[in-house]
Amino acid sequence: MGGIGKTTLVKNLSNELCFSSPNSFDIVIWVQVSRSLDLSTIQSQIAKRIHLKVEAGDRTHIIASKILRRLKLRKKILLILDDVWEMIDLDAVGVPSKDPCCKILLTTRSLDVCRHMDVHVSFQLNQLSEEDAWNLFVHSAGPVLDTNGIESPARKIVASCNGLPLAIKALGNSMRDRPQIELWRNAHLRWRCSSPLFKNIEKEIFGTLATSYHFLPSKILKQCFLFCSLYPASFSIDVAELIQCWVSDGLINESQSLEEAHNYGVALVEHLKDSCLLDQDSEGTVKMHDIFRDLAIVLSQSQELLYGFHTQSGLPFHQMPNESSQRVSFIRCRIKRLPEFPVYSQLTVLFLQGNPIQKIPKKFFYNLVSLRVLNLSETRITSLPRSILCLCELRSLFLRNCSIQKLPSLKSLCKLLVLDLSSTRIKALPKGFGSLRSLRELNLSCTPFLNKIVAGSISGLSSLETLYMSSSSYNWNLKTGKNQGATFDELLSLEHLSVLQIRLDSAKCLESASFWLKKLTRFDIQIRLWSHDSNHHVAKHNKKRLVLRGVDIRLENLQDLLYNTSSLDVLTCVGMSRRHLLSLSSLVSLTISHCNDITCLINNEISSWEVDYC
Known part of the structure; x- marks a missing residue:
């Protein structure tokens, strides 16, 4: 049964073995399986735990052989497979399941899974006793x-x-800090009234969990919770992107600044987490437990005419939504072809990411006139049809990690707030790009083929607040030729820009930008020549970070930039002098690597610094 405590039990076991009894096993590997079985996802979790590098193009059987070789170097292994819904071919994953040195512990809701996987010992986890159940409730509800x-x-x-x-x-x-006795009496009645709505074996669970949903204090929070069901079970939901979708779909007021909207969105996420309707995942991400997602799907179906949710995330594509659907998700549904001429005039959200779609039909967008959020990330499309110009209400367009090389003119998308072109093969921004005056966030990071941005394309983005261009090949310093492209001066003209990640060939364009740098609330600036082999990790916690790589610091005027920097990375550079160090008045973090001419950092004048040298 879902929610019985299987995951908590094995997590406690894992922690006990890792920290209190580290000699019991050489390594304990935790794998979250979830309902949508994907061998490559299981392999990636194992590879990460055993520090195995996997190439992007590696096939499943190649990764399996690498995992097998690495695991056979260990004497005692414990593999924990949590939330298994169907038989897993462990040999195909690369797990030496027949090796006596490898022990496997799995959790599942189905005894059939145990039978098919030839489990040697199985036992059923029983419900809590009355006393233990009350003690857990007391701990959760508190002094009230x-x-x-x-x-x-x-x-x-x-x-x-x-x-x-x-x-x-x-x-x-959900009942914590609620002293009104009427609420407690009503809570019991709500559960008893809602339970007949659910006709499967877990109807009591849904009835109970629905109480947490009904106690959410606003319709916005309820819709935000239901919105999360558009993602697959146990899917790592990027909080920043989730909030962008909420803003674009009208759940959060779009008239606020990006920072204000993000802060409000974080507050909504935290409220859902506090209500145990969302779980913290890795840093910057959350996930919805599969039971709560099932609950959200049942609730959204019962209120379909009100909220219009339709989701088949993580399942084979087989059922089209009805014409009144407003929010539709087909994430990772193995869709290869899209309908030629869909008619969904009320559709506001369409998630198609993670599907092997190669081409979008020419007339696909003609009747999606209300669409506000479109996610085509991780598809195989190389272009967009001109019918995308019909999406006059579009607020967010996600094309991350596509093979897209060219875009049509987007100037009719005058309400667009967010455009994500990161990790694409885009070569140029389209003509008329500067007409997107509502655009607030533009992501062009990891664009190794971007070499053309028409002059005026950036300065025309008068509402732009965030620009991500780390690991992009575009040369901002180039000012030659009659048809020169956009220069760094266009960035200096953006009054609302507050967050910047960018790579520059040199710091020359920043020599007179002291006041502009002070206005930025966060930046990550790389000074280095472009290389296809270069790999830059953007640190999340550093507010104002400067990375100097392969720079002769004597030839650069860095005083203003250093003055505004809180985190400095100096990598394979020459010419760092005492005057540069004295300019670092805001410095919090300093990393120096492979700078052989630096022999002294600390003297009596700057003895309070804490420096890591590598």
């Missing part, structure tokens, strides 16, 4: 249970959970 009259309805609520830990914890958190 000391209020007169609340314990009686609270015990009824706990009893209704049937010892299910996930439900107990979710309900306890």
